[in-house]
Amino acid sequence: MRRTVRMSRYTAAEIEAKWQEAWDKAGSFRAERDETRPKYYVLEMFPYPSGRIHIGHVRNYTMGDVVARYKRATGHNVLHPMGWDAFGMPAENAAMASGGHPKDWTYSNIDDMRDQMKPLGLSIDWSREFATCDPEYYGQQQALFLDFLEKGLVYRKNAVVNWDPVDMTVLANEQVENGRGWRSGAEVERRELTQWFFRISDFSGELLDALDTLDDWPAKVRLMQENWIGRSRGLQFSFERTDGGGIEVYTTRPDTLMGASFIGISPDHPLARELEAKDPAVARAVAAMRKGGTTEEAIEKAEKVGLDTGLTVRHPLDPNWELPVWIANFILMDYGTGAIFGVPAHDQRDLDFARKYGLPVRNTFFALDDDTPVGDVAFIPPKTEKVRWVDHFTGIDVATGQEAIDATIRFAEQQGWGKGVTNYRLRDWGLSRQRYWGCPIPVVHCDACGVVPEKKENLPIRLPDDVSFDQPGNPLDRHPTWRDCACPACGNHARRETDTMDTFVDSSWYFARFTAPHADTPTVMEDADYWMNVDQYIGGIEHAILHLLYSRFFARAMHLTGHLPAKSKEPFDALFTQGMVTHAIYQSRGADGRPVYHYPEEVTLRDGRAFLKDGTEVDIVPSAKMSKSKNNVVDPVTIISQYGADTARWFVLSDSPPERDVEWTAAGAEAAHKHLARVHRLASDIAQAQGEGQGDDELLREMHKTIRDVTLGVDAFGFNAAIAKLYAFTGTLARSKAGAQARQQAARTLAQLMSPMTPHLSEEIWQMLGGTGLVLNAPWPQADEAMLVEENVTLPIQVNGKRRAEISVPRDMPKQEVEKLVLAHEAVIRVLDGAQPKKLIVVPGRIVNVVI
RNA sequence: GCGGGCGUGAUGGAAUGGUAGACAUAUCAGACUUAAAAUCUGAAGGGGCUUUCGCCCCGUGUGGGUUCGAGUCCCACCGCCCGCACCA
Numbered sequence: 001m002r003r004t005v006r007m008s009r010y011t012a013a014e015i016e017a018k019w020q021e022a023w024d025k026a027g028s029f030r031a032e033r034d035e036t037r038p039k040y041y042v043l044e045m046f047p048y049p050s051g052r053i054h055i056g057h058v059r060n061y062t063m064g065d066v067v068a069r070y071k072r073a074t075g076h077n078v079l080h081p082m083g084w085d086a087f088g089m090p091a092e093n094a095a096m097a098s099g100g101h102p103k104d105w106t107y108s109n110i111d112d113m114r115d116q117m118k119p120l121g122l123s124i125d126w127s128r129e130f131a132t133c134d135p136e137y138y139g140q141q142q143a144l145f146l147d148f149l150e151k152g153l154v155y156r157k158n159a160v161v162n163w164d165p166v167d168m169t170v171l172a173n174e175q176v177e178n179g180r181g182w183r184s185g186a187e188v189e190r191r192e193l194t195q196w197f198f199r200i201s202d203f204s205g206e207l208l209d210a211l212d213t214l215d216d217w218p219a220k221v222r223l224m225q226e227n228w229i230g231r232s233r234g235l236q237f238s239f240e241r242t243d244g245g246g247i248e249v250y251t252t253r254p255d256t257l258m259g260a261s262f263i264g265i266s267p268d269h270p271l272a273r274e275l276e277a278k279d280p281a282v283a284r285a286v287a288a289m290r291k292g293g294t295t296e297e298a299i300e301k302a303e304k305v306g307l308d309t310g311l312t313v314r315h316p317l318d319p320n321w322e323l324p325v326w327i328a329n330f331i332l333m334d335y336g337t338g339a340i341f342g343v344p345a346h347d348q349r350d351l352d353f354a355r356k357y358g359l360p361v362r363n364t365f366f367a368l369d370d371d372t373p374v375g376d377v378a379f380i381p382p383k384t385e386k387v388r389w390v391d392h393f394t395g396i397d398v399a400t401g402q403e404a405i406d407a408t409i410r411f412a413e414q415q416g417w418g419k420g421v422t423n424y425r426l427r428d429w430g431l432s433r434q435r436y437w438g439c440p441i442p443v444v445h446c447d448a449c450g451v452v453p454e455k456k457e458n459l460p461i462r463l464p465d466d467v468s469f470d471q472p473g474n475p476l477d478r479h480p481t482w483r484d485c486a487c488p489a490c491g492n493h494a495r496r497e498t499d500t501m502d503t504f505v506d507s508s509w510y511f512a513r514f515t516a517p518h519a520d521t522p523t524v525m526e527d528a529d530y531w532m533n534v535d536q537y538i539g540g541i542e543h544a545i546l547h548l549l550y551s552r553f554f555a556r557a558m559h560l561t562g563h564l565p566a567k568s569k570e571p572f573d574a575l576f577t578q579g580m581v582t583h584a585i586y587q588s589r590g591a592d593g594r595p596v597y598h599y600p601e602e603v604t605l606r607d608g609r610a611f612l613k614d615g616t617e618v619d620i621v622p623s624a625k626m627s628k629s630k631n632n633v634v635d636p637v638t639i640i641s642q643y644g645a646d647t648a649r650w651f652v653l654s655d656s657p658p659e660r661d662v663e664w665t666a667a668g669a670e671a672a673h674k675h676l677a678r679v680h681r682l683a684s685d686i687a688q689a690q691g692e693g694q695g696d697d698e699l700l701r702e703m704h705k706t707i708r709d710v711t712l713g714v715d716a717f718g719f720n721a722a723i724a725k726l727y728a729f730t731g732t733l734a735r736s737k738a739g740a741q742a743r744q745q746a747a748r749t750l751a752q753l754m755s756p757m758t759p760h761l762s763e764e765i766w767q768m769l770g771g772t773g774l775v776l777n778a779p780w781p782q783a784d785e786a787m788l789v790e791e792n793v794t795l796p797i798q799v800n801g802k803r804r805a806e807i808s809v810p811r812d813m814p815k816q817e818v819e820k821l822v823l824a825h826e827a828v829i830r831v832l833d834g835a836q837p838k839k840l841i842v843v844p845g846r847i848v849n850v851v852i
Numbered sequence: 853g854c855g856g857g858c859g860u861g862a863u864g865g866a867a868u869g870g871u872a873g874a875c876a877u878a879u880c881a882g883a884c885u886u887a888a889a890a891u892c893u894g895a896a897g898g899g900g901c902u903u904u905c906g907c908c909c910c911g912u913g914u915g916g917g918u919u920c921g922a923g924u925c926c927c928a929c930c931g932c933c934c935g936c937a938c939c940a
Binding site for chain 2: 047048050088089090161162172173174175176220221223224227228296297301302348426430433502503541545547580625654655656657660661662663665668671720723724727728731794795796797800801802838839840841846848850851
């Protein structure tokens with residue numbers, strides 16, 4: 001027990017407060033331009049200020065902090081900022097639910113979250129902090145908007161929104177539940193409004209092609225963006241209407257033209273609108289088709305319905321062949337021309353539609369060895385597969401789909417009735433929102449001059465504070481005076497635009513603003529030029545498409561308007577998408593059969609089963625997404641007060657690869673804490689050790705291996721693997737009988753290698769062991785190559801691919817020598833039983849395989 | 853519906869196409885202790901053979917394939933997760 005008296009205890013709360021103060025005092029994390037050092041910009045996707053930090057935030061920011069601290073130790077000038085994605089619907093919902101003002105709610109949440117975040121000891125330059133709802137920020141965003149407008153990167157057009165006919169208001173997709181408004185319960189309709197759009201689709205090809213340059217992005221994110229942008233090559237041509245005029249269609253499968261059995265147009269197609277105006281029956285049908293939400297998912301999943309317009313068109317290859325024109329609810333006005341020709345035999349949707357309405361089904365091609373006509377399953381072979389063609393309009397008998405497509409496009413172009421067109425699925429980005437809590441769009445509407453941009457000197461156009469949320473709709477619309485203004489062009493009375501911007505706009509350039517967060521222009525070129533690009537961006541996979549694609553567009557637009565250098569057209573050099581933190585749900589059934597969710601504190605775990613206090617066993621649902629309603633949320637504040645920030649940081653990194661979900665378990669957190677206490681105890685023991693010992697070389701050899709492995713791990717985002725090596729090395733060090741000097745050197749190195757993950761504890765033991773200055777500023781240890789070379793290697797011997805034995809040989813033993821040793825090995829002799837091996841494969845330094 | 857991903861012991865997971873299960877949790881055993889906690893040491897994928905040293909079979913969601921060799925590459929299927937343009 002004398003040991004415990006001598007040992008200092010690991011008191012995380014004290015240690016962490018002490019070192020955070022020391023870093024603050026030294027101004028360690030303030031980032032300043034310094035041309036003499038390489039810069040490194042690490043950024044985590046900034047949070048929405050909900051008011052409480054979540055353990056998922058802890059994981060996200062810890063990963064960024066590990067990178068930031070590691071890069072600092074390797075001599076980089078690090079920029080690691082933090083801010084708030086502060087506009088959005090939750091603030092308005094809170095105002096509606098409990099009075100108050102979105103602004104007060106948001107800023108008070110920000111204060112709370114900052115208070116919860118600071119104890120984590122993140123190496124953040126807080127002097128650069130801002131919220132997107134700060135007028136200083138959104139005013140600069142308005143300036144960007146005006147510059148984009150001048151360059152023709154923004155325009156107005158009609159687009160559909162979710163319309164709640166009872167509340168008379170626009171709904172967000174998440175406010176539509178099963179096709180009904182979340183408050184009124186009314187069936188939602190799709191309605192057109194004039195809205196502002198960014199011309200992102202002008203950049204489709206460039207955004208697609210540049211994906212190839214993003215080598216340090218996850219391949220899956222690039223693939224998702226590629227599919228989202230969706231380049232396709234197809235044929236565009238016009239069907240001639242028998243009553244005059246034409247219908248322009250776009251198809252990616254022109255080769256199936258002979259299988260066409262109807263023309264389908266979107267309910268929003270100009271022709272559909274024309275018929276709707278003339279014919280009440282059409283109007284009724286189209287209105288029914290417009291019910292339901294605007295999401296692609298809702299439209300795709302909705303039952304396929306159509307209406308025969310009675311109109312007909314002529315087939316381009318046969319003037320006597322007439323096809324009916326249907327209005328169909330599954331055709332999107334936004335894609336292609338909003339009109340298609342249906343080929344039931346080779347498209348499942350078209351087939352379902354044709355069967356439902358009794359339209360003909362004609363095969364245009366068959367499999368090479370099977371000519372059964374299509375039944376209820378459309379025949380859709382890969383475009384690379386050879387098939388047998390029934391129609392011969394391009395002179396083809398047997399060809400792949402792709403060859404037939406190319407031939408058809410050539411054929412149509414020669415004959416002059418169609419042309420090959422490259423199309424993209426990507427649509428322009430609608431940024432108008434009919435809501436209060438967002439960045440006002442800085443334009444005015446003048447009866448004389450039309451839509452007029454606001455003058456830059458009048459920015460920011462501030463949101464008014466005196467608004468109420470006691471009725472549905474946009475408070476800006478009903479504000480008594482806010483809309484009134486003078487026309488910037490003619491000076492007469494005009495009205496402000498009351499739409500605000502999509503919050504994706506806010507998050508599409510905040511990374512650039514961090515390089516000069518308080519400037520009176522959106523960016524400052526010198527700062528942007530020094531700090532951009534973001535060297536490492538970290539965030540959730542849920543942002544793989546929209547946020548990242550919009551940011552890539554914005555970076556290009558900002559370059560075109562002189563706000564970013566050319567090198568920043570791709571603003572994020574490397575991207576990492578981290579997984580979620582999950583937690584088990586403990587659930588039982590109430591008397592009414594509904595699930596009852598129990599808090600972890602109410603549950604006792606024994607042998608992997610969970611029991612309530614009264615002994616009732618409850619079900620465990622492992623690895624569930626944390627949700628307040630399921631009572632399985634882990635509050636970082638509780639964890640930090642219980643164990644300290646270092647434990648929380650260590651645990652969220654240790655148990656799973658960073659890109660995958662990690663399950664928070666009380667046992668895991670407890671174990672992480674025990675380990676850190678053990679390191680603390682070990683370090684204080686070693687600090688007081690004296691004299692010589694045995695095994696200095698072995699210890700230092702292990703130390704250098706650990707330096708190599710941890711460095712590789714941190715570099716490659718293998719934090720869990722790096723931590724496993726640190727566990728192992730801690731064990732080695734604890735068991736080592738080496739002399740005091742060697743053990744102290746090893747312990748100091750351990751402190752350094754742990755410092756990105758557990759910065760406070762590392763400072764503490766670094767100091768204990770006589771390290772110079774702050775471990776934060778100590779140069780990262782280098783693995784000594786000479787110490788890593790092993791004299792002998794263990795070669796596993798496989799027989800037919802299964803390991804049967806192993807031999808230890810000098811590292812560079814020639815193949816022939818190895819072969820001799822293997823053939824002389826008793827295990828090999830036994831299995832060969834006198835026979836000769838068919839083959840003997842020797843991979844030097846790795847493995848031997850005897851094939852018999 | 854469409855696009856993307858993931859699946860390895862009781863659990864989280866490790867493994868440049870080359871010894872599957874590192875490291876950790878839970879479990880069990882031992883040491884220390886009057887006792888407990890804390891701490892330290894050890895065992896352990898499943899099954900079988902063997903007095904011991906050891907040896908054999910099976911095993912990475914399921915079924916096929918490529919390869920001397922597959923958790924890893926290819927195809928199909930099953931299950932779960934993410935996104936689908938007004939959630940952030």
